[in-house]
Amino acid sequence: MPGLTQARVVQIERDILATNDNHAADNRARFAAAGTFVLNLVSSPGSGKTTLLVKTITDLKDQHPIAVIEGDQQTANDAQRIRATGAPAIQINTGKGCHLDAHMVGHALDQLPPARDGLLFIENVGNLVCPAAFDLGEAHKVVVLSITEGEDKPLKYPHMFAAADLLLLNKIDLLPHLDFDLAATIEYARRVNPKIEVLTVSAKSGEGMPAFYAWIAKRAAAARAAAKAAE
Amino acid sequence: MPGLTQARVVQIERDILATNDNHAADNRARFAAAGTFVLNLVSSPGSGKTTLLVKTITDLKDQHPIAVIEGDQQTANDAQRIRATGAPAIQINTGKGCHLDAHMVGHALDQLPPARDGLLFIENVGNLVCPAAFDLGEAHKVVVLSITEGEDKPLKYPHMFAAADLLLLNKIDLLPHLDFDLAATIEYARRVNPKIEVLTVSAKSGEGMPAFYAWIAKRAAAARAAAKAAE
Numbered sequence: 236m237p238g239l240t241q242a243r244v245v246q247i248e249r250d251i252l253a254t255n256d257n258h259a260a261d262n263r264a265r266f267a268a269a270g271t272f273v274l275n276l277v278s279s280p281g282s283g284k285t286t287l288l289v290k291t292i293t294d295l296k297d298q299h300p301i302a303v304i305e306g307d308q309q310t311a312n313d314a315q316r317i318r319a320t321g322a323p324a325i326q327i328n329t330g331k332g333c334h335l336d337a338h339m340v341g342h343a344l345d346q347l348p349p350a351r352d353g354l355l356f357i358e359n360v361g362n363l364v365c366p367a368a369f370d371l372g373e374a375h376k377v378v379v380l381s382i383t384e385g386e387d388k389p390l391k392y393p394h395m396f397a398a399a400d401l402l403l404l405n406k407i408d409l410l411p412h413l414d415f416d417l418a419a420t421i422e423y424a425r426r427v428n429p430k431i432e433v434l435t436v437s438a439k440s441g442e443g444m445p446a447f448y449a450w451i452a453k454r455a456a457a458a459r460a461a462a463k464a465a466e
Numbered sequence: 467m468p469g470l471t472q473a474r475v476v477q478i479e480r481d482i483l484a485t486n487d488n489h490a491a492d493n494r495a496r497f498a499a500a501g502t503f504v505l506n507l508v509s510s511p512g513s514g515k516t517t518l519l520v521k522t523i524t525d526l527k528d529q530h531p532i533a534v535i536e537g538d539q540q541t542a543n544d545a546q547r548i549r550a551t552g553a554p555a556i557q558i559n560t561g562k563g564c565h566l567d568a569h570m571v572g573h574a575l576d577q578l579p580p581a582r583d584g585l586l587f588i589e590n591v592g593n594l595v596c597p598a599a600f601d602l603g604e605a606h607k608v609v610v611l612s613i614t615e616g617e618d619k620p621l622k623y624p625h626m627f628a629a630a631d632l633l634l635l636n637k638i639d640l641l642p643h644l645d646f647d648l649a650a651t652i653e654y655a656r657r658v659n660p661k662i663e664v665l666t667v668s669a670k671s672g673e674g675m676p677a678f679y680a681w682i683a684k685r686a687a688a689a690r691a692a693a694k695a696a697e
Contacts, residue, residue, distance in 0.1 A: 247478060279510040280594050280623060281615025307622045308595060331625060333564060333595035361622070362595055363511050364539065364564035383614035383637070384512025391538045391592070392511060394562060406614070412643045 255369055258337035262344065262372025270462030271349035272455035273357065275373035277395060279388075280361030282381040283405045285313045287438035288356055292320040295448060299455065300350035304343045306335040306360045313358060323347055334365035337372055352459045354451065363392040374454060375400040382406050382415045389423040396427045401434065401450065408437040486600055489568035493575065493603025501693030502580035503686035504588065506604035508626060510619075511592030513612040514636045516544045518669035519587055523551045526679060530686065531581035535574045537566040537591045544589060554578055565596035568603055583690045585682065598625040605685060606631040613637050613644060617651040624658040632663045632681065639668040 266273050276284045285305075292301050303324040305313040314326035325343040327335060340357065349355060357373060359366040367376075378399035380388055383406055389396040396402065402424050404417065421433050434450065436443035497504050507515045516536075523532050534555040536544040545557035556574040558566060571588065580586060588604060590597040598607075609630035611619055614637055620627040627633065633655050635648065652664050665681065667674035 244478070244482075247475070251475075279512060279592070279615075280619050281510060281612070309624050310618065310621045312618050312622065331595075331599070333593070360595065361510070362564070362593060364562075364591065364593055365596070368562070381512070381614060383612060383640070384510075387541065387543050388511050390541045391543065393540050409614070409640070409643060412640060 252368060255337050258341050259370040259372040262337055262341055265344060266349050266355070266372060266374075267458075267462060267465070269349040270352045270459040271355050272353075272451070272458040273349075273355045273371075273373045274451075275357045275359060275366075275371050275376045276379060277359045277363070277366045277376055277399065278361060278379035279363050279381075279384060282361070282379040282384070283438050284358050284361070284379050285316055287379065287403070287405060287436070288358060289316055289320055290438045290441065290444060291356070291447070291451075292317065292322045294444065295354070295451075296320065296322060300353035302347055302350060302353060302355050304335075304340060304347070304355065304357045306339075306358060308332070308360060329360055333360060333362050334369050335359050335371060336369050340371045352462070354455060363388065363395050367392075367394040367398045374458065377401045377403060379403045379405050380420070382413060382417070382420075383409060386416050386420040387423060389420065389427050393427040396424050396431065399428070399431060401432045403447065404433065404435045405438060407435045407442055408440045483599060486568045489572050490601040490603040493568055493572055496575060497580050497586070497603060497605075498689075498693060498696070500580040501583045501690040502586050503584075503682070503689040504580075504586045504602075504604040505682075506588045506590060506597075506602050506607045507610060508590045508594070508597045508607055508630065509592060509610035510594050510612075510615060513592070513610040513615070514669050515589050515592070515610050516547055518610065518634070518636060518667070519589060520547055520551055521669045521672065521675060522587070522679070522682075523548065523553045525675065526585070526682075527551065527553060531584035533578055533581060533584060533586050535566075535571060535578070535586065535588045537570075537589060539563070539591060560591055564591060564593050565600050566590050566602060567600050571602045583693070585686060594619065594623040594626050598623075598629045605689065608632045608634060610634045610636050611651070613646045613648070613651075614640060617647050618654060620651065620654040620658050627655050627658045627662065630659070630662060632665065634678065635664065635666045636669055638666045638673055639671045 303317045305326045311326040314324040317324035376399040534548045536557045542557040545555040548555035607630040
């Protein structure tokens with residue numbers, strides 16, 4: 236590579252990640268002070284993240300203040316879908332970029348500060364590779380995999396499944412129409428991340444969503460309690 | 467960004483792309499000399515690229531020598547599925563990388579030289595963002611979109627749809643079970659790329675595949691004729 240050694244590229248990647256981690260720590264401190272519980276939703280394009288968020292907001296908005304930060308290369312479609320639920324949403328367009336970074340999220344927080352005892356969902360750019368490396372300051376990464384995508388994705392994209400604490404297997408309503416081996420998929424996910432939790436859901440039919448809400452409620456209560464204790 | 471200006475990052479991206487383009491030109495010269503017709507298949511994870519290739523190879527292997535270069539972060543699953551058809555396949559694992567580059571493909575060609583008057587399919591890493599920027603020396607990028615992924619993907623990931631010459635809308639057999647607007651999807655694809663050709667297919671049922679084979683046959687014949695004329 237003329238004028239650009241592999242070692243130099245690796246050094247630059249390290250610098251970028253170190254800078255990101257500084258911004259992520261700032262975001263995390265803001266979330267902790269407010270008692271805001273934050274999930275970073277990652278997946279391929281079309282796994283159903285936005286539909287899942289619309290359903291979640293509709294079902295939980297009477298219990299918590301909820302806000303959303305949306306990441307896409309282009310369009311504000313997703314933020315518009317979220318705002319139709321009544322929840323505030325900020326759209327970040329990454330242009331040629333393949334992931335959100337903590338600095339972009341920090342700017343979004345300047346416009347949409349963390350709500351006291353609230354929930355914040357960050358919907359990352361649809362991409363099973365790049366967002367894995369970037370901490371945004373979230374409590375957990377949640378990887379959404381549509382069952383139309385095939386069983387072997389955890390093995391083929393292991394960094395993302397290793398980085399996530401929860402796997403949502405979405406579009407479970409389509410199971411009768413597909414050749415899809417649910418048990419094998421879960422086994423592959425646990426092979427790359429033995430601690431990953433797994434829930435099967437259909438954001439469209441609502442099946443399995445209460446278990447996701449219970450998962451959130453338990454962790455959000457702990458975030459609120461920690462913020463109160465630190466006052 | 468301490469020690470790393472935005473201008474410096476942009477300059478490095480330019481250097482990487484210029485280096486890639488040199489390798490892509492070398493690959494393209496090797497393909498042209500052999501009369502090998504090369505497609506670079508790009509999509510999200512799980513759009514059905516490998517199933518589409520298995521079906522295509524099964525149906526066309528008596529007419530042309532066919533080979534495949536497979537790109538994934540991890541595993542040799544896809545190359546194994548291809549080899550089960552009898553076609554040779556090389557697996558490239560990109561590790562943390564989100565796309566193939568022309569240099570990796572050049573190394574694969576050292577192991578699997580372009581066949582005289584053959585077809586070569588390059589299955590890129592499942593990612594709708596990063597592979598758009600990297601020319602591998604192919605004749606055409608073909609973007610595969612499963613109809614389970616939703617209509618708005620061409621607008622949200624415009625660089626990939628702008629870079630492709632053909633859009634294959636796959637899994638059309640699932641249309642009765644989905645809320646999916648085919649006409650809107652095609653309209654969005656043409657909005658970002660007015661020249662893109664569109665075919666609807668099901669690699670599983672075989673529906674629409676003959677039109678894809680006819681699309682290939684016409685262009686592969688031109689590649690063979692050009693190689694013969696240059697002798």
